[in-house]
Amino acid sequence: MWLCGSYELGGQLSPPEALGAVASSVVPFTPKPLKTVLGTIVMPLLCESADAWSAFVISASIVALDLSTGKLRWAYQQVHHDIWDFDSPSPTVLIDAPVNGTMVRGIAQPSKTGYVYFLNRETGRPVFPIKETPVKQDSFQRTSKTQPIPTMAPFSKVRVDAQMAKALQASADSQRRGLKIIPSTIFNGFGVKGTTLDATAPSASGGDNWPPSSYDPQSHMYYVCAQNGSQAFQVATQKYRAGGTLTGAAVFAFTGFNNPGTLTAYDMTTGRIAWQRQFPDACYSGTVATAGNLVFVGRNRGQLEAYNGRTGARLLSFQLGAGVNTTVTPYSLNGKERIVVLAGGNALNGSAHGDSLWQLSLDGTMAQAAAGSSGRAIQHAGDSQRTRTSGNSTSTANVRGDATAGRSVFANNCASCHGALGTGGNGGPNLRNEPLARTVAGTIRQVTNGGGGMPAFGGQLTSQQIADVAAYVTTAITGGR
Ligand code: HEC
Numbered sequence: 515m516w517l518c519g520s521y522e523l524g525g526q527l528s529p530p531e532a533l534g535a536v537a538s539s540v541v542p543f544t545p546k547p548l549k550t551v552l553g554t555i556v557m558p559l560l561c562e563s564a565d566a567w568s569a570f571v572i573s574a575s576i577v578a579l580d581l582s583t584g585k586l587r588w589a590y591q592q593v594h595h596d597i598w599d600f601d602s603p604s605p606t607v608l609i610d611a612p613v614n615g616t617m618v619r620g621i622a623q624p625s626k627t628g629y630v631y632f633l634n635r636e637t638g639r640p641v642f643p644i645k646e647t648p649v650k651q652d653s654f655q656r657t658s659k660t661q662p663i664p665t666m667a668p669f670s671k672v673r674v675d676a677q678m679a680k681a682l683q684a685s686a687d688s689q690r691r692g693l694k695i696i697p698s699t700i701f702n703g704f705g706v707k708g709t710t711l712d713a714t715a716p717s718a719s720g721g722d723n724w725p726p727s728s729y730d731p732q733s734h735m736y737y738v739c740a741q742n743g744s745q746a747f748q749v750a751t752q753k754y755r756a757g758g759t760l761t762g763a764a765v766f767a768f769t770g771f772n773n774p775g776t777l778t779a780y781d782m783t784t785g786r787i788a789w790q791r792q793f794p795d796a797c798y799s800g801t802v803a804t805a806g807n808l809v810f811v812g813r814n815r816g817q818l819e820a821y822n823g824r825t826g827a828r829l830l831s832f833q834l835g836a837g838v839n840t841t842v843t844p845y846s847l848n849g850k851e852r853i854v855v856l857a858g859g860n861a862l863n864g865s866a867h868g869d870s871l872w873q874l875s876l877d878g879t880m881a882q883a884a885a886g887s888s889g890r891a892i893q894h895a896g897d898s899q900r901t902r903t904s905g906n907s908t909s910t911a912n913v914r915g916d917a918t919a920g921r922s923v924f925a926n927n928c929a930s931c932h933g934a935l936g937t938g939g940n941g942g943p944n945l946r947n948e949p950l951a952r953t954v955a956g957t958i959r960q961v962t963n964g965g966g967g968m969p970a971f972g973g974q975l976t977s978q979q980i981a982d983v984a985a986y987v988t989t990a991i992t993g994g995r
Pocket residue numbers: 684685686687688689768770771772861862863864923924927928929930931932941942943945948949950951956957960961965966967968969971983984987
């Protein structure tokens with residue numbers, strides 16, 4: 515781990531007293547840095563808290579180190595002074611492709627910014643131009659004058675559309691009265707005071723997040739799984755209280771982790787998008803390309819899907835019963851092609867939970883599972899389908915909630931966004947400030963239908979579980995306030 519500000523390339527730490535920032539660090543985000551044939555190790559890095567006044571040279575970067583000495587070979591920064599949480603969680607992928615008649619030994623990474631950074635891995639220089647482009651300035655945040663914008667078209671939206679603006683407005687309204695969301699583009703600064711919030715796309719959830727991308731070295735096609743998130747912050751000077759969370763943001767409007775998704779295929783010989791598919795749910799599994807020209811993708815609603823790598827035509831959609839939020843592993847056994855894949859669900863995406871490991875081959879005989887299993891992982895793929903609460907069902911109102919049982923429903927399904935204590939955390943607001951969280955009926959409605967960046971749990975939790983979690987929220991979190 516390198517401490518920001520102490521690294522050999524130079525960097526400056528913002529005055530700690532400025533906004534209460536204590537320390538930031540640079541850590542590799544991906545599980546597996548990539549060892550390359552050049553004797554270098556390449557890894558994407560993240561850094562910085564959004565409120566730090568800083569200019570770290572290797573945050574939000576791909577860096578290449580000499581394997582034998584650990585010395586820096588090169589570093590490429592994707593975002594200068596990252597105040598948007600555009601770190602680089604997706605693993606880098608080696609890409610050898612002929613570009614203008616020359617074989618490029620490249621490396622690529624899809625980012626939360628919605629762009630692919632395709633670099634020559636020997637030099638760290640962009641294969642297709644990435645232009646330093648002037649961006650709107652925010653003097654309080656000391657934003658970078660320019661940002662590197664790739665000429666390769668983005669795979670996610672980099673401009674807030676009407677649907678995003680509406681969701682962000684609802685999210686802002688739930689936090690403070692009288693705020694107005696102003697739709698804007700990537701790399702806008704955020705307001706400090708006042709009543710308007712400049713919204714940007716993508717968001718801290720991406721673009722691409724940690725779902726890995728994949729490359730077919732025969733067809734030179736590169737496949738990226740992503741989503742169209744958006745967000746708006748308002749920065750605030752805050753005092754640190756021991757045990758508390760210090761975010762530096764007074765308002766954080768966010769469309770959450772399950773935004774409309776994209777599956778994008780790039781032709782890496784030209785850098786152009788060959789095809790793109792749009793999903794209503796986030797593409798949150800990553801992609802796997804096979805030698806047989808297939809691309810495997812998992813869906814939040816439990817389908818394992820295969821696409822024709824050249825055309826994007828869907829060839830397979832097979833229900834596994836819980837969110838398929840991981841990549842498939844292809845292998846061959848006794849000359850037969852197989853894949854294994856985990857249907858486990860994902861708390862951030864609010865997809866159905868499960869714990870089934872599936873092994874599939876072309877001559878498999880097992881039927882598809884029933885869609886959508888329990889968010890509490892008590893019912894699994896292949897089990898008979900239980901009764902579900904429907905969005906406007908009144909049946910929940912007749913179920914008595916048990917706050918003690920609701921505690922674990924909350925820990926499994928809500929804490930990831932609202933924090934362990936319900937006081938806010940990763941994108942979900944402090945429930946103590948939320949009007950609907952004060953009443954059982956309001957909480958049941960919000961949990962069942964979702965909205966404003968929160969996923970609907972109506973199809974995933976039983977009436978009893980929703981009543982239990984509402985009892986827990988209204989007694990343990992907002993009770994007596
Ligand atoms: C993926 C993140 C995420 C998860 C998971 C999540 N929430 Fe939320 N929740 C949000 C966001 C974002 C909002 C703000 C919605 C808005 O602004 O309208 C919210 C709002 C709420 C509200 C208040 C609505 C209002 O307008 O007053 C309640 C109550 C609530 N959540 C309860 C829960 C419970 C209970 C769970 C678990 C079953 C849960 N949430 C899971 C993100 C999440």
